[in-house]
Amino acid sequence: MPYREGKKFRAVVTIGGQRHTKLFDTKKEAREWESDTRKNLKKQRTRTGMGLLQLCNLYADHCARFAYSTRAHKRDSCKRFLMHMKWLYPDQFKTHGDIPVALVTNTHALNFLDARSSLSGNAANEDMKQLCSMWNFGIRHYEMPSDKNPFLGLNPYPHKKKKPITPSREIVLKLVGVTTGMDRVFINVLRFTGARRSSALNLVWDDVNFESRIITTWHRKGRKGEWKSVTQPMNKTLHDSLKWWWANRTHKESPYVFTRRDGEPYARRDDWIRKICRKAGVDHISGYHALRRYYASRIMDSGKASLKDAQELIGHSSLRTTEIYVQNINPHHRGIMDAVDDDFETEIHGEDTHCNYEK
Numbered sequence: 001m002p003y004r005e006g007k008k009f010r011a012v013v014t015i016g017g018q019r020h021t022k023l024f025d026t027k028k029e030a031r032e033w034e035s036d037t038r039k040n041l042k043k044q045r046t047r048t049g050m051g052l053l054q055l056c057n058l059y060a061d062h063c064a065r066f067a068y069s070t071r072a073h074k075r076d077s078c079k080r081f082l083m084h085m086k087w088l089y090p091d092q093f094k095t096h097g098d099i100p101v102a103l104v105t106n107t108h109a110l111n112f113l114d115a116r117s118s119l120s121g122n123a124a125n126e127d128m129k130q131l132c133s134m135w136n137f138g139i140r141h142y143e144m145p146s147d148k149n150p151f152l153g154l155n156p157y158p159h160k161k162k163k164p165i166t167p168s169r170e171i172v173l174k175l176v177g178v179t180t181g182m183d184r185v186f187i188n189v190l191r192f193t194g195a196r197r198s199s200a201l202n203l204v205w206d207d208v209n210f211e212s213r214i215i216t217t218w219h220r221k222g223r224k225g226e227w228k229s230v231t232q233p234m235n236k237t238l239h240d241s242l243k244w245w246w247a248n249r250t251h252k253e254s255p256y257v258f259t260r261r262d263g264e265p266y267a268r269r270d271d272w273i274r275k276i277c278r279k280a281g282v283d284h285i286s287g288y289h290a291l292r293r294y295y296a297s298r299i300m301d302s303g304k305a306s307l308k309d310a311q312e313l314i315g316h317s318s319l320r321t322t323e324i325y326v327q328n329i330n331p332h333h334r335g336i337m338d339a340v341d342d343d344f345e346t347e348i349h350g351e352d353t354h355c356n357y358e359k
Helices: 028-047 052-065 068-088 090-096 106-117 120-141 169-177 181-194 197-201 237-247 273-281 288-301 308-315 331-340
Strands: 003-005 008-015 020-024 214-219 228-233
Touching: 003 273, 008 028, 028 308, 052 068, 068 090, 068 106, 068 120, 106 120, 106 331, 169 181, 169 273, 169 288, 181 197, 181 237, 181 273, 181 288, 197 214, 228 308, 288 308
Parallel strands: none
Antiparallel strands: 003 008, 008 020, 214 228
């Protein structure tokens, strides 16, 4: 960051323990020099030998575009492997603050993953995936040798994969029955759109079209981290629920559908599912994603949806659950959404069910 030195501004860039500095007449010129110098020095260092810490930092900057949970997984894998290499080469890190990526071998990668597998095979496989992606990033963008990915070609570790349980309709209706006000609207959005937690919490009123009975949710789960939308028709229950909340919402100035008592949007709402499960007297379902699986199962059980319909409505492009951009609404979907509406919803969704919400 440039700072004033007399009548001029001094620009400073420190990389690899070396300090580069220059004086400029304006702060703008100093900032531009810092930015250009930092980029050039990084490119120069990659040609002379990328460092492991340097690669981790560059990859972290690249991953800033992804969703929070994705960034966290990648960051934690990098930190664990750095600590492993620091334990093996303490003098190298103490003297130079880094080690060349060329020093990392398949044996280092295998020993690290073997240690992780003592926790679980899934933990080792997750780190293998993230670190392999980091090395591929360096190969693609920073001229690292393409035949030197130490995590490529390793066999995955065996692990017992726990089959996710999809809650039954009876359980979901019990959860609906103990919610009121905004919480009732929130669970209706989750069970009738299959939206992820972040998509539902970041829903804005501009993406709710009451006249056309269409709702659009957004996510950043693709490989490139760009925003993608999933547009769906609303069934009667969801339409009426959102319409009621639009008229009775607490913070009418907020663009967000769901807000805290201070008017700010929610960030996580981690304990919300657990609380309503306890209130309904049912076993804790496996988080928000259980309602997403419930939505998918209801679509397929309707008997009116093809596999293509289900992929479009839930926003999947493949079995690996990568997302697709939904541009058009298929009129055939409206019949599907009406089919998954609850036939006795009026018993638990009367006029007084929302009104108990404490503003």
